[in-house]
Amino acid sequence: MLKRGKTLMLPAWLSRYIDVRHAVRRRTSLAFPLSLAGLAGLVALFVAIPVVYIFVRAAGADLDDWQRLLQARIWKLLGNTLLLVAAVTGGTLLIGVSMAWLTERTDLPGRKILRWMFAMPLAIPAYIGGIVHLALLRPRGGLLPQMLENLFGQPVLTPSPLGFFGAAFILTLFTFPYVYLLSGAAFRSQHASLEESARMLGYNAWQAVFFVTLPALRPGLLAGALLVALDILGEYGTVALLRYETFSSAIFVQLSGRYDRSAAAVLSGVLVTLAMIILWTELRVQGQARFTQMDSSWRPAPLAALGRWRYLMLIVALGVVFTSLLVPVGVLLAWSVQSFLDPQTLQEVFRTGSRGFGSFAWNSLWTSTLAALVAVTLSLPVALFSVRHSGWISRFIARFCQVGYAIPGVVIALSLVLLVNRAVPILYATPFVVVIAYVLRHMPQAVRASEAALNQLSPALEEAARISGLTAFQAFRHVTLPLILPGLLAGGALVFLTSLKELPATLLLRPAGFDTLAVRVWVWAADGFYVQAAPAALFLVLASALPLFFLLRREQIFK
Amino acid sequence: MTKLSVQHLGKQYTQAALPAVEDVSFELENGEILALVGPSGCGKTTTLRMIAGLERPDAGMICLNGQVVASESRFMPPEQRGVGMVFQDHALFPHLNVFENIAFGLRGRKPAETKQVVGEMLDLVGLASLAKRFPHALSGGERQRVALARALAPRPVLVLMDEPFSSLDTDLRLVMREQVRSLIKVMHATVIFVTHDQEEALYMGDRLAVFQQGRLEQIGTPEQIFQASATRFVAAFMGNSSFLPGEVTLDGIHTEIGLLRQPVDFPVTARVEVAIRADDVDFRSDPQGNSIIVDRIFRGMQNIYHLQLDSGLLLQAFKEHTLVLPIGERVQTVISAGHPLCVFHEVDCV
Numbered sequence: 041m042l043k044r045g046k047t048l049m050l051p052a053w054l055s056r057y058i059d060v061r062h063a064v065r066r067r068t069s070l071a072f073p074l075s076l077a078g079l080a081g082l083v084a085l086f087v088a089i090p091v092v093y094i095f096v097r098a099a100g101a102d103l104d105d106w107q108r109l110l111q112a113r114i115w116k117l118l119g120n121t122l123l124l125v126a127a128v129t130g131g132t133l134l135i136g137v138s139m140a141w142l143t144e145r146t147d148l149p150g151r152k153i154l155r156w157m158f159a160m161p162l163a164i165p166a167y168i169g170g171i172v173h174l175a176l177l178r179p180r181g182g183l184l185p186q187m188l189e190n191l192f193g194q195p196v197l198t199p200s201p202l203g204f205f206g207a208a209f210i211l212t213l214f215t216f217p218y219v220y221l222l223s224g225a226a227f228r229s230q231h232a233s234l235e236e237s238a239r240m241l242g243y244n245a246w247q248a249v250f251f252v253t254l255p256a257l258r259p260g261l262l263a264g265a266l267l268v269a270l271d272i273l274g275e276y277g278t279v280a281l282l283r284y285e286t287f288s289s290a291i292f293v294q295l296s297g298r299y300d301r302s303a304a305a306v307l308s309g310v311l312v313t314l315a316m317i318i319l320w321t322e323l324r325v326q327g328q329a330r331f332t333q334m335d336s337s338w339r340p341a342p343l344a345a346l347g348r349w350r351y352l353m354l355i356v357a358l359g360v361v362f363t364s365l366l367v368p369v370g371v372l373l374a375w376s377v378q379s380f381l382d383p384q385t386l387q388e389v390f391r392t393g394s395r396g397f398g399s400f401a402w403n404s405l406w407t408s409t410l411a412a413l414v415a416v417t418l419s420l421p422v423a424l425f426s427v428r429h430s431g432w433i434s435r436f437i438a439r440f441c442q443v444g445y446a447i448p449g450v451v452i453a454l455s456l457v458l459l460v461n462r463a464v465p466i467l468y469a470t471p472f473v474v475v476i477a478y479v480l481r482h483m484p485q486a487v488r489a490s491e492a493a494l495n496q497l498s499p500a501l502e503e504a505a506r507i508s509g510l511t512a513f514q515a516f517r518h519v520t521l522p523l524i525l526p527g528l529l530a531g532g533a534l535v536f537l538t539s540l541k542e543l544p545a546t547l548l549l550r551p552a553g554f555d556t557l558a559v560r561v562w563v564w565a566a567d568g569f570y571v572q573a574a575p576a577a578l579f580l581v582l583a584s585a586l587p588l589f590f591l592l593r594r595e596q597i598f599k
Numbered sequence: 600m601t602k603l604s605v606q607h608l609g610k611q612y613t614q615a616a617l618p619a620v621e622d623v624s625f626e627l628e629n630g631e632i633l634a635l636v637g638p639s640g641c642g643k644t645t646t647l648r649m650i651a652g653l654e655r656p657d658a659g660m661i662c663l664n665g666q667v668v669a670s671e672s673r674f675m676p677p678e679q680r681g682v683g684m685v686f687q688d689h690a691l692f693p694h695l696n697v698f699e700n701i702a703f704g705l706r707g708r709k710p711a712e713t714k715q716v717v718g719e720m721l722d723l724v725g726l727a728s729l730a731k732r733f734p735h736a737l738s739g740g741e742r743q744r745v746a747l748a749r750a751l752a753p754r755p756v757l758v759l760m761d762e763p764f765s766s767l768d769t770d771l772r773l774v775m776r777e778q779v780r781s782l783i784k785v786m787h788a789t790v791i792f793v794t795h796d797q798e799e800a801l802y803m804g805d806r807l808a809v810f811q812q813g814r815l816e817q818i819g820t821p822e823q824i825f826q827a828s829a830t831r832f833v834a835a836f837m838g839n840s841s842f843l844p845g846e847v848t849l850d851g852i853h854t855e856i857g858l859l860r861q862p863v864d865f866p867v868t869a870r871v872e873v874a875i876r877a878d879d880v881d882f883r884s885d886p887q888g889n890s891i892i893v894d895r896i897f898r899g900m901q902n903i904y905h906l907q908l909d910s911g912l913l914l915q916a917f918k919e920h921t922l923v924l925p926i927g928e929r930v931q932t933v934i935s936a937g938h939p940l941c942v943f944h945e946v947d948c949v
């Protein structure tokens with residue numbers, strides 16, 4: 041068998057945990073080519089410099105700065121940030137796991153279509169979702185309160201999307217698909233006999249779910265939750281939009297408004313430390329997690345009959361789909377139509393030259409594509425080294441390349457602003473700095489994807505090529521590369537998708553006048569030009585949906 | 600005392616053309632081991648899962664300890680039946696250690712009592728030193744023993760084992776089945792054991808139930824099944840028999856390799872087949888003989904000769920390992936059973 045189980049690939053990049061069971065038994069050769077180790081080391085160095093630099097700057101900040109921040113800001117920010125991270129992680133776990141259970145383990149009607157509906161919000165950046173919900177629910181002037189007022193003749197109290205609850209609500213809605221995909225894959229790969237043996241030992245169906253199914257999936261769910269936590273830690277757009285101050289938004293303000301780099305460095309140091317702790321936990325959880333029950337005797341678990349709960353559960357599921365997918369896409373569509381009908385707005389949207397729609401779209405596409413290409417290329421030596429020559433050095437390098445997960449966009453931006461200015465001023469204020477930021481931030485996804493692709497390939501194929509007289513490089517070029525290409529492409533699609541959605545680093549690093557779709561949507565929406573921003577936002581969502589569709593199609597369950 | 604009674608059990612899956620289980624009836628005595636054996640897809644596992652309560656029968660009745668647990672009108676869920684089960688993949692809970700896995704079915708007991716019961720089970724299966732280990736850190740044989748201990752700990756009225764040794768290496772399988780059988784006997788457990796391996800069934804079962812295509816072909820002691828096979832399928836599946844055609848005469852059965860003097864229930868001139876195994880056949884070198892040697896397989900303790908009769912029929916014969924004859928040599932083959940052989944009506948297609 042050339043390749044094993046093409047299923048569950050997307051979860052494998054979200055978390056290496058799922059991938060363990062597909063791994064072909066590795067043979068390690070102690071002797072590794074120095075050139076490969078050198079290349080992998082260079083990539084790790086490239087990733088390391090911005091992180092190390094932030095710590096150097098943070099440590100080098102004036103004592104006064106530290107004291108000032110420690111006294112006033114940091115504790116408040118820490119409290120705010122941790123509260124939001126905890127709330128969103130909890131919320132996504134609740135929604136993600138329960139929706140995954142409904143579509144994978146029960147006889148919920150329409151679960152095949154619902155699977156798509158639950159995964160698709162990944163194509164909607166949280167801040168765009170936030171913009172739509174804000175426009176709908178704003179206390180003054182929001183569409184819903186206005187409608188209710190017209191209907192009842194007096195103001196009706198509606199929940200405000202601003203502040204902590206709004207931010208937690210929006211971020212939960214648009215990040216739960218991570219947890220949904222991971223736990224859906226975990227539910228599917230779990231053996232039916234596990235639940236059955238709980239039944240045989242005297243537990244009823246519900247008790248079996250709570251005492252066996254869920255606890256047995258704990259490592260996988262935890263890994264998903266920690267990824268969400270990292271995401272929220274670095275989130276800028278939504279919290280800024282909904283006026284909830286966290287580390288990320290505070291750093292952004294220091295950088296853009298007050299331009300206090302020293303204070304920004306101190307805050308970044310704390311934020312990155314926090315993220316490192318979460319990332320370290322995530323990597324540890326993955327290391328410990330092991331499936332013991334995976335083998336050829338796997339058969340799908342029987343679906344639980346929901347009985348009279350069936351339609352209530354369907355309504356809950358549709359509620360989630362409605363708020364996280366149908367409302368944002370629907371509203372964007374309506375606004376887009378509206379903007380096309382109004383000649384003046386239409387002209388604003390499609391102004392030619394560097395300020396036109398075509399130019400934003402082009403900028404978005406080429407920077408994201410270039411970032412995807414570079415990230416995948418750089419990930420190759422790292423993945424080859426860690427998969428084919430497993431040892432403590434290669435493991436360390438592969439782990440180190442995960443560090444991008446722990447550096448939020450604002451921190452990467454800060455680090456690059458300072459570094460590029462000093463080291464390579466020729467790059468300063470060019471779009472290439474933006475691309476470098478994307479590559480740094482999304483390197484972990486590329487590394488995980490390349491590792492997953494290589495893991496599915498038996499080393500015997502390369503060995504057979506070598507025996508047939510090819511050099512190591514020829515064997516890679518003519519055997520390995522063509523076989524892992526689909527996996528690499530998918531990894532590239534993931535980097536492309538996340539780069540397209542990236543906001544804070546782009547905002548801070550872009551040269552003057554260089555707008556991407558994300559930036560334009562953000563700027564217009566911040567000024568209240570929702571209708572004008574809608575076509576760009578819709579295009580951004582559609583451009584993200586395409587690679588996402590490609591990624592999901594590779595999964596068994598989405599076929 | 601009858602522990603389990605299965606009557607006219609049937610199961611039909613909607614997407615399948617043939618019923619998975621059809622009209623299966625048997626009874627099981629206290630402390631007995633019954634081995635369900637048959638080729639894959641014969642309905643043995645489905646029967647087991649219906650007894651467990653993991654599948655719902657479409658027809659028939661299952662009584663456990665004199666109580667109806669499944670019938671047309673009644674279906675008791677698995678957790679209420681008090682039946683233990685060892686799964687093919689062991690199904691150990693990956694998030695619990697060995698102690699917690701074994702204690703899983705002892706919910707509701709006092710902690711001290713749980714500790715004592717689990718301790719006893721760990722001693723019985725010889726894993727007391729591994730109580731804190733997690734399943735992923737256990738070897739195949741250790742997992743197997745934990746699974747057995749977990750199933751036995753709540754003292755179930757009946758233990759079901761679904762191909763429990765199939766995931767183990769051959770050597771380990773032989774060791775484990777000895778250990779498991781003696782453990783079952785020490786605990787006086789009543790067991791139904793599913794396997795597709797004839798030899799394993801003969802070893803484990805106090806009685807055997809041979810299944811084919813959803814039907815129970817024969818049930819009986821290992822000796823009955825092996826020596827007095829009720830059907831041609833049982834003779835073929837349980838003993839690698841060859842089938843030698845013959846015709847019933849007044850003296851016995853006239854076959855290509857001589858007259859088998861044995862009383863039979865068939866009328867004279869009936870066409871029959873004699874089930875014949877390698878230990879029932881002998882031969883000696885003879886240039887005018889009735890067959891030739893086409894192959895010799897050296898099995899260490901004995902040689903197995905493949906003989907082709909002049910009619911083209913192939914038979915096998917055991918010979919001592921020191922006797923080496925060349926392939927192609929002509930020999931005289933005779934029946935040398937010394938005990939009655941099983942005789943069946945000739946099947947048209949053969």
